[in-house]
Amino acid sequence: MKPKIFIDGEHGTTGLQIRARMADRRDLELLSIAEAERRNAAMREDLLNSADIAILCLPDDASREAVAMVAGNNRVRIIDTSTAHRVAPDWAYGFAEMDKAQSAKIRDARHVANPGCYPTGAIGLIRPLRQAGILPDGYPVTVNAVSGYSGGGKQMIAQMEDEQSPDHISAPHFLYGLTLKHKHVPEMKMHGLLERAPVFSPSVGKFPQGMIVQVPLYLDDLAPGATLENIHAALVEHYADQSIVEVVPLAESEKLARIDATELAGKDTMKLFVFGASGGAHVNLLALLxxxxxxxxxAAVQNMDLMLSA
Ligand SMILES: NC(=O)C1=CN([C@@H]2O[C@H](COP(=O)(O)OP(=O)(O)OC[C@H]3O[C@@H](n4cnc5c(N)ncnc54)[C@H](OP(=O)(O)O)[C@@H]3O)[C@@H](O)[C@H]2O)C=CC1
Ligand SMILES: CC(=O)N[C@@H](CCC(=O)OP(=O)(O)O)C(=O)O
Incomplete structure (x- = not known):
């Protein structure tokens, strides 16, 4: 029997893209709800309880309600793409490459929290350096980022694309999260293994998909002997033996004059770079996704495949 998959929120931005990735899959049975019924709680509850894996592509509150709808059903497994469960101790964090043991945790989990987009870049850069002892306890980490506007879901897509929209945004690039309390900070801190919450400054550019996440560091505040080269080597070692996260060779990155935030649009991989001058005082870590x-x-489809491999 084919595993049954239900995407709750399948008509939204994240849900549609998951559906597109599954369009040619003959190994799965996709349970579906008509767009007009997308908020019909009784139908959703029925479909959620009929699934082997339910992928929640809903706002946080609706995700919590969906989880409550399957309480007592021991068969259905959940992947939640919202922020609701990313620091919950009984949920597996769905970033398979962040740790050698993580893909097995995801494979065997009943509940998987899909990471936020910005945290995927930030944790991807920070966690290996914490584990290698290069980034010391208490280092004041800062994270600066730019996202494509699809990150804000249907509402922001309309604001950016529809000039007639009453809340149309005409800025080609804008900063937000100005109170520094973005909802992604807790998961960056927890899964980045940080003692102190990072200062996180996100922004949005006038392109639909793509993202740059930057973590600049002072070398003389890192572990003694930290250099651009051994930071790069620690990332290379961490990401050996997998094919989703690429650590770009220094010989390649030192020739680059600029980074295009949209380079990986439409792809499910991530590139990590270490920028700076050999022998210099600073490095800038950068994730492109x-x-x-x-x-x-x-990431949600990657996690689903891992769970189905159990
Ligand atoms: N966009 C992105 O790049 C990323 C998004 N996410 C997360 O994915 C989740 C979905 O976001 P996104 O796809 O961008 O959002 P969208 O607004 O594009 O889509 C959300 C979908 O959920 C539906 N929905 C909202 N409330 C309910 C409800 N109570 N019951 C049933 N359906 C409901 C919406 O319907 P309606 O049209 O009626 O509002 C819509 O179809 C969010 O938690 C978001 O934070 C995570 C990582 C990246
Ligand atoms: C551009 C934009 O608005 N981005 C979203 C985050 C997108 C994302 O990762 O979503 P979740 O963490 O909600 O799952 C934001 O800043 O809230």
């Missing part, structure tokens, strides 16, 4: 690829829908 698609907010809807490895940052959301691509």
């Amino acid at each position: 698609d907010n809807l690829g490895k940052g959301a829908s691509g």
Whole structure:
């Protein structure tokens, strides 16, 4: 029997992209709800309880309600793409490459929290350096990022694309999260293994999909002997033996004059770079991804496949 998959929120931005990735899958049975019924709680409850894996592509509150709808059903497994469960101790964090043991945890989990788009980049850069002892306890980490506007879901897509929209945004690039309390900070801190919450400054550019996440560091505040080269080597070692996260060779990155935030749009991979001058005082760590690829829908499908491999 084919595993039954239900995407709750399948008509939204993340849900549509998950559906597109499954369009040619003959090994799955997709349970579906008509767009007009997408908020019909009774129908959703029925479909959620009929699924082997339910992928929640809903706002946080609706995700919590969906989880409550399957309480007592020991068969259905859940992947939640919202922020609701990412720091919950009984949920597996769905970033398979963040740790050698993580893909097995995801494979065997009943509940998987799909990471946020910005945290995928930030944790991808920070966690290996914490584990290698290069980034010391208490280092004041900062994270600066730009996202494609699809990161804000249907509402922001309309604001950016529809000039007639009453809340149309005409800015080609804008900062937000100005109170520094973005909902992604807790998961960056927890899964980045940080003692102190990072200062996180996100922004949005006038392109639909793509993302750059930057973590600049002072070398003389890191562990003694930290250099651009050994930071890069620690990332290379961490990401050996997998094919989703690429650590770009220094010989390649030192020739680059600019980074295009949209380079990986439509792809489910992530590239990590270490920028700076050999012998210099600073490095800038950079992650490049698609907010809807490895940052959301691509990661959700990767997690579903891991869970189905159990
Ligand atoms: N966009 C992105 O890049 C990323 C998004 N995410 C997360 O994925 C989740 C979905 O976001 P996104 O796809 O962008 O959002 P969208 O607004 O594009 O889609 C959300 C979908 O959920 C539906 N929905 C909302 N409330 C309910 C409810 N109470 N019951 C049933 N359906 C409901 C919406 O219907 P309606 O049209 O009626 O509102 C819509 O179809 C969010 O938690 C978001 O934070 C995670 C990573 C990246
Ligand atoms: C551009 C934009 O608005 N981005 C979203 C995050 C997108 C994302 O990762 O979503 P979740 O963490 O909600 O799952 C934001 O800042 O809230």
